[in-house]
Amino acid sequence: MNFFDRLVTRSARRIARATSRRHFLARFGVALGGTAALPLLPVARAESTSPARAPQPGEQGDPTTCEYWRHCAIDGFLCGCCGGSANACPPGTEPAPVTWIGTCKNPVDGKDYVISYNDCCGKSACGRCLCNRNEGDRPVYMPAKSNDLNWCHGTSNNIYHCSTAVVLGLALDD
Amino acid sequence: MTWTHGEHRGLILSLGEGMNMKKLLWLIACVTLPAHGAEPLKAETYFTATLPKPTPHWVFVNDMNFLGYVDGKVYLIDAGAGKMLGMMSTGTYQMAIEIAPDVSAVYVPVTFYSRGTHGERTDAVVIYETEGLTPVAEVVIPPKRATGMPMRGYSGMSDDGRFVYVANMTPASSFSVVDVVARKFLGEIESAGCALIFPTGNRSLASLCGDGTVQTFVLDEVGAVTARAKSAPFFDPNVDPVTEKASRRGNTWYFFSFEGYVHPVAFEGGTANPQPKWSLFTDEERNDGWRVGGSQFNAVHEANGRLYVIVHQGETDSHKDPGMNVWVYDLATRAKVDVIDLESHAVSVAVTQDVEPLLVTNTLELPVIHVYDATSGALVNVIEGGPMTPSFPQVP
Numbered sequence: 088m089n090f091f092d093r094l095v096t097r098s099a100r101r102i103a104r105a106t107s108r109r110h111f112l113a114r115f116g117v118a119l120g121g122t123a124a125l126p127l128l129p130v131a132r133a134e135s136t137s138p139a140r141a142p143q144p145g146e147q148g149d150p151t152t153c154e155y156w157r158h159c160a161i162d163g164f165l166c167g168c169c170g171g172s173a174n175a176c177p178p179g180t181e182p183a184p185v186t187w188i189g190t191c192k193n194p195v196d197g198k199d200y201v202i203s204y205n206d207c208c209g210k211s212a213c214g215r216c217l218c219n220r221n222e223g224d225r226p227v228y229m230p231a232k233s234n235d236l237n238w239c240h241g242t243s244n245n246i247y248h249c250s251t252a253v254v255l256g257l258a259l260d261d
Numbered sequence: 262m263t264w265t266h267g268e269h270r271g272l273i274l275s276l277g278e279g280m281n282m283k284k285l286l287w288l289i290a291c292v293t294l295p296a297h298g299a300e301p302l303k304a305e306t307y308f309t310a311t312l313p314k315p316t317p318h319w320v321f322v323n324d325m326n327f328l329g330y331v332d333g334k335v336y337l338i339d340a341g342a343g344k345m346l347g348m349m350s351t352g353t354y355q356m357a358i359e360i361a362p363d364v365s366a367v368y369v370p371v372t373f374y375s376r377g378t379h380g381e382r383t384d385a386v387v388i389y390e391t392e393g394l395t396p397v398a399e400v401v402i403p404p405k406r407a408t409g410m411p412m413r414g415y416s417g418m419s420d421d422g423r424f425v426y427v428a429n430m431t432p433a434s435s436f437s438v439v440d441v442v443a444r445k446f447l448g449e450i451e452s453a454g455c456a457l458i459f460p461t462g463n464r465s466l467a468s469l470c471g472d473g474t475v476q477t478f479v480l481d482e483v484g485a486v487t488a489r490a491k492s493a494p495f496f497d498p499n500v501d502p503v504t505e506k507a508s509r510r511g512n513t514w515y516f517f518s519f520e521g522y523v524h525p526v527a528f529e530g531g532t533a534n535p536q537p538k539w540s541l542f543t544d545e546e547r548n549d550g551w552r553v554g555g556s557q558f559n560a561v562h563e564a565n566g567r568l569y570v571i572v573h574q575g576e577t578d579s580h581k582d583p584g585m586n587v588w589v590y591d592l593a594t595r596a597k598v599d600v601i602d603l604e605s606h607a608v609s610v611a612v613t614q615d616v617e618p619l620l621v622t623n624t625l626e627l628p629v630i631h632v633y634d635a636t637s638g639a640l641v642n643v644i645e646g647g648p649m650t651p652s653f654p655q656v657p
Contacts, residue, residue: 228456228469236409246378
């Protein structure tokens with residue numbers, strides 16, 4: 088199956104979409120995902136005070152597959168297939184400081200996490216591991232929830248290369 | 262030497278002892294000359310073709326060229342003849358085009374970098390003359406244009422063909438105004454909380470907003486805002502948002518919600534007047550999972566008032582999935598009047614605006630365009646082999 092087939096053949100295993108997105112947004116106002124201050128998964132928090140790297144011990148799955156739990160609202164080339172990882176841009180590319188977010192359920196602990204899909208920019212399309220899942224995706228007039236936008240904003244140029252899937256923290260219910 | 266007849270009136274030669282090159286050439290000349298002593302082909306000149314006059318079956322197909330999007334393209338096809346007529350090479354992030362009312366020019370908002378994928382960024386509205394699909398001028402605009410998966414609403418044109426509007430996102434929302442007749446950038450207008458372009462007249466347009474409204478703008482002759490207003494809320498973006506993919510008939514825009522409700526919004530003098538919503542699906546159809554989805558999944562025939570919608574059966578969040586059916590509605594009665602079964606799944610549809618309209622469909626991942634008789638639903642043409650990643654067709 089080529090990548091375009093995957094584009095239209097949605098993942099057979101849809102991870103349950105969390106219902107707490109709006110609560111999270113209401114609490115935090117805007118959805119801006121920065122890579123500088125990433126909250127840690129609870130499991131990792133107890134083990135280290137340094138920033139966590141994906142994948143963490145408290146999760147399972149292959150970050151280079153579309154079915155990976157963090158990818159529930161992603162639309163793009165998976166950076167893990169392009170020389171980076173779920174939370175690292177490939178060499179020589181620049182992470183966008185602003186992005187859209189999704190809320191995905193980690194099947195290991197059953198908790199909902201806010202995932203930041205920071206784009207990596209500065210080189211043309213990676214072309215590998217295209218993944219389009221639209222759980223909770225909203226139109227571009229709701230940009231923080233839209234995966235259709237080119238999110239290479241705030242970078243030295245807007246040339247899109249691939250997308251990460253960074254854990255920002257637990258999605259908190261009110 | 263031995264010889265045998267090949268499949269297509271040729272000879273398969275094998276050199277044997279004693280065959281020299283002179284004899285071989287003589288033999289080839291003998292067997293390749295036309296039969297019956299006919300004149301040999303004459304020498305030809307070569308030249309660049311120009312397009313014939315536009316016909317109602319001209320269709321422009323946007324191709325973002327997904328894997329190589331710094332080299333975007335727009336294909337011109339004759340949907341009735343089933344052939345490609347030519348192409349525009351349009352640069353990075355090909356989203357949508359604006360076609361002059363007389364089809365003499367095509368305006369394409371694009372992005373360029375001085376070194377291909379890096380260097381200085383220049384955004385521009387490039388003006389192509391239609392006869393040769395050739396760029397003849399450009400108007401530089403602020404390097405802010407919004408890009409992403411291609412959508413019609415990333416740009417728009419005033420009804421008189423003078424102003425082209427280009428949506429911006431940094432991610433702050435605004436739009437640029439270009440006078441394509443004077444070939445001049447007029448200014449940038451902020452549109453906080455709202456996105457995309459929906460023209461509503463010669464000097465007015467609207468933008469969809471995250472609070473369930475549209476924001477309307479009225480401009481003067483130099484592109485400055487003279488009036489700005491918000492409509493009453495007509496959809497709940499947190500319950501059933503409308504998609505960005507809409508169709509216009511007269512001065513009414515038809516927006517479509519994820520759950521398959523039509524939200525008409527009439528515009529008069531630049532003011533929005535949302536109309537009561539109506540459903541594309543019966544309760545039974547909705548229970549059976551029928552949904553709208555895709556990219557530009559809807560189209561309207563201006564004269565006969567038919568609405569064409571690509572539908573599929575799917576779950577929540579399948580709002581970008583393709584469909585194998587086009588359901589046809591009469592906008593006057595809101596009744597479903599026809600079902601067209603597609604030969605191949607589609608995410609986008611356009612309908613030519615003549616009295617014998619054609620439906621043109623595509624899907625992003627297949628380099629093929631399908632053409633149907635919009636009245637009978639019969640498959641008319643299949644154009645294969647490019648555009649490689651067609652996003653959506655546009656008709657003049």
